[in-house]
Amino acid sequence: MQIKIGERTLGIETAKEADIVYVSHAHSDHLIRTKKHVLASKETIGLMRLGLKRDITPCTETLEGVELHNAGHILGSTQLRFTNGHTTVHTGDMKLRDGFTTRGAKPLECDTLYIDATFGDPAFSFPSKEIITELICQWTAEKTKQGMVIFGAYKTGKAQELIALLNEGTGIEPVVDDSIEERCKVYEKHGVKLERIPMSRDDSYEAALSNGVVILPFHKINAIMAREASELYGVNVDCALVTGWSMKYRYPVPAFPLSDHGGFDEIVEYVETAKPKKIVCKYGDASRLIDELRRRGFNAKSDAKPESILSFLRV
Numbered sequence: 001m002q003i004k005i006g007e008r009t010l011g012i013e014t015a016k017e018a019d020i021v022y023v024s025h026a027h028s029d030h031l032i033r034t035k036k037h038v039l040a041s042k043e044t045i046g047l048m049r050l051g052l053k054r055d056i057t058p059c060t061e062t063l064e065g066v067e068l069h070n071a072g073h074i075l076g077s078t079q080l081r082f083t084n085g086h087t088t089v090h091t092g093d094m095k096l097r098d099g100f101t102t103r104g105a106k107p108l109e110c111d112t113l114y115i116d117a118t119f120g121d122p123a124f125s126f127p128s129k130e131i132i133t134e135l136i137c138q139w140t141a142e143k144t145k146q147g148m149v150i151f152g153a154y155k156t157g158k159a160q161e162l163i164a165l166l167n168e169g170t171g172i173e174p175v176v177d178d179s180i181e182e183r184c185k186v187y188e189k190h191g192v193k194l195e196r197i198p199m200s201r202d203d204s205y206e207a208a209l210s211n212g213v214v215i216l217p218f219h220k221i222n223a224i225m226a227r228e229a230s231e232l233y234g235v236n237v238d239c240a241l242v243t244g245w246s247m248k249y250r251y252p253v254p255a256f257p258l259s260d261h262g263g264f265d266e267i268v269e270y271v272e273t274a275k276p277k278k279i280v281c282k283y284g285d286a287s288r289l290i291d292e293l294r295r296r297g298f299n300a301k302s303d304a305k306p307e308s309i310l311s312f313l314r315v
Ligand SMILES: [Zn+2]
Pocket: 025, 027, 073, 093, 315
């Protein structure tokens, strides 16, 4: 998708034939490696810079008709609204409810809406902050009585939500993998307080044993890792995952539905508030959502591509 601004072209999550590229947030499935100017929040630019060999050139000028608004997904995530007699909104990944490190997004009125429909299925209605806190903290308290727990969480956004949830709900300072730690530093630079112990710190082994909680990137959680951790620390180790997909799919270890996306009910709420004339559902299999929106009188379609069958890999 592209927008014409005067003589120039703004590419929305695409660099193809664009003079400036808009990046909604710093998750890998939305990142574009480009030498062109990047329009994104300063927090997103900070997260994008991690691990890059060459720097990014942020677009700092005001683009006529373009506004960025909070998307409530992860640190720095934005929605884009473009007005030139016709108002178009691109939500990027979004959620309406407040998170532990983010404020919820506000629906933006528009004529055409490109909306995050990652969880466009009624199976996905996410629990409130209070309920997810209780679920995770109760399980953690029970398991840490007998040993340690290791959580798997996506390293950008989800891990920081989990740290804040544990800080708030249990007072525990978890030990965190170094890739999570470098992202926590960007969060802190932008005012989000996260009490944790980086794994590279000299006392992290003792801290893991006494605090009882470790957080690793999602993909590192498996049976071999759990066995090795149990041998390394000499205690029983229980593993768990945090992912919105656990509302529908089963995992080999306990999984908690801590999500950075809006559930089905939030997507419908967004549309009902924004009242768009045309809706394009993005990023997931939205067939059930489209049926519901059409039943409510909206003109909705999907831009889903064949690869959206792999949408459960999205973060
Ligand atoms: Zn995302």
